[in-house]
Amino acid sequence: SFTFLFVISIMDTNSWSLSPYASTHPPSFHGVPQGNPQYVSLTDNFRCPVCRGVLREAVQTRCGHRACAQCVRDLLAGNPGGVVPCPVSDDTCVVLKEEEIHRDVSMRREIHKLEVYCNFRNEGCREILPWNALEFHLKSCEFRATPCLFMSSGCPVVTPHRDKEGHADQCEYRPVTCTHCSQQQTFRSLKSHEETECPRVVVQCPNSCGSESCPRQKMEIHIEKECPKRPQVCKYQTMGCVYTGEEADLLRHTEVSRDNHAYLTAQHSHQVALDTAGCRKDIQEINSSLQTLTERMTDQSRQMESLISALDGFKHTLKTIKIKAVSQTERLITLERRVDNMADKELVEKQGRSVILLTERQETLEQRVTHLERAGPSGGEGGACQPRGESDRRLALLDARFADIDLRMQVIETVNYGGVLMWKIRDYNQRKQDAKAGKTNSLYSQPFYTGPYGYKMCARVYLNGDGMGKGTHLSLFFVVQKGEYDALLPWPFKQKVTLMLLDQQNGSRHVVDSFRPDTTSSSYQRPVTEMNIASGCPLFISHVVLETPTYLRDDTIFIKVVVDSEGLKQH
Secondary structure, three states, X not given: OHHHHHHHHHHOHHHHHOOOOOOOOOOOOOOOOOOOOOEOOOOHHHEOOOOOOEOOOEEEOOOOOEEEXXXXXXXXXXXXXXXXXXXXXXXXXXXXXXXXXXXXXXXXXXHHOOEEEOOOXXXXXXXXXXXXXXXXXXXXXXXXXXXXXXXXXXXXXXXXXXXXXXXXXXXXXXXXXXXXXXXXEEHHHHHHHHXXXXXXXXXXXXXXXXXXXXXXXXXXXXXXXXXXXOOEEOOOHHHOOOOEEOHHHHHHHHHHOHHHHHHHHXXXXXXXXXXXXXXXXXXXXXXXXXXXXXXXXXXXXXXHHHHHHHHHHHHHHHHHHHHHHHHHHHHHHHHHHHXXXXXXXXXXXXXXXXXXXXXXXXXXXXXXXXXXXXXXXXXXXXXXXXXXXXXXXXXXXXXXXXXXXXXXXXXXXXXXXOOEEEEEEOOHHHXXXXXXXXXXXXXXXXXXXXXXXXXXXXXXXXXXXXXXHOOOEEEEEEEEEOOOOHHHOOOOOOOOEEEEEOOOOOOXXXXXXXXXXXXXXXXXXXXXXXXXXXXXXXXXXXXXXXXXXXXXXXXXXXXXXEEXXXXXXXX
16 A cells, blocks of 8 residues: 555656646645635535544545544544444445554645635735645735834834835824924824924914014023013912912002911911921920930040040050060161171071080079079088079079070071072961951061172061052062161162062962062162161952962961072172
């Protein structure tokens, strides 16, 4: 049966090629076109005996009858395992079996060719064409419904496609230009625009004051300020009079309505008196509240005085601390000057030997003190000893000297004479909190040098930022300090300076900023005080970037400063 149907399909191919629509829209043998058009003639041969509609996806039974594929499927599904007779009752009918039902390609082809009317027949289209060409025709039919070109402007009209241009020429929503102000309007609103809105349309004064006609925008100014017949309100309007009229009528109204105005004035005065009484009551309540607030203010003042007294005490304590800090700073500067003279290797070794001797002496003294303590206040083996207080005093002096020498050794160990500073800042978060609280705004590094007799320098850092970077960035600055050999060095300071925040993760993402000094700046002249004004980068690195594992680890950051020593060999 498959071979037979295939031969029929080939033989019938030439038949649909003769159709004027076949070259662009050949029929499909797998189904029927969409929709339910109006047929020119639909005989029973093309009707399904089940649904009585046109055969859709026609199939043929063993007895030769045709039906819709879906209708047959529904019949078979409604009687599973049962007997389903052929929907056509005649002597040739048999029981339907699914394997004996086949597609009827020939009938499907004939149905494709059924002549139908255009869907827009009622609108005037008289086209009759094969069903399989209807969809293509509908897309180009001159009678298809088309909305107006000016639908976006509000036109609701839908016309046949062939009448679209004609309607557009007469559409009330077509755009036109006002001849007076050149504004774009729709044809429908043009008249209203000219009568009520257009600022350049010449109009007469609506008060008929006899003035010359002028453009609307000037007439509005005339009506508001110049027109002698413009409406004016009665001067007793605030009292309740609602009269409005021309200036002459207003004068007559004032004369005629004196009694009424007096009555309105009396009413207004009475209302003012009532309002005044209410205001007085409100004032009394306010005064009462004010008295309570005054008492609270007095208590607050007393508390404030006690706080001021306490603050004065704090200020005195702070002053004492500052004096001590200045004293410590002076001592530190003295130590730095001494350390400057201890850079020689021989001096370092000599200091080391002194430390060893002092350590030995301290151990000897500790042994003697221990012996004296055991001997008691009456003395030891010699029967005579120094008082214990004298021994304690000498031990304290030795401890102080030992601490001083230890501090000097630490400075000597960390000082650098190659123009490189490596600065390790511990307890970052605590120091930053101190900076936020105003306790310690900035930190100074240990000094470093371009050589044993070179420039003396240090770094200064604001962990909570300075200037533009305050609160958001770490600010890093370079400082030139007063050194022992400044008289032998060239001034101003001209060496290239590189500031770095070191990457503690993989060493490939250091934050680097380099600059050459501005020789006109006082920061790079020969210092006349202990140190010059710092200069550098207020926005060196943001806290968001800094406070990541790349740069901050174990609550510690590393800052490196490199000063180029090029050109300093001769010094």
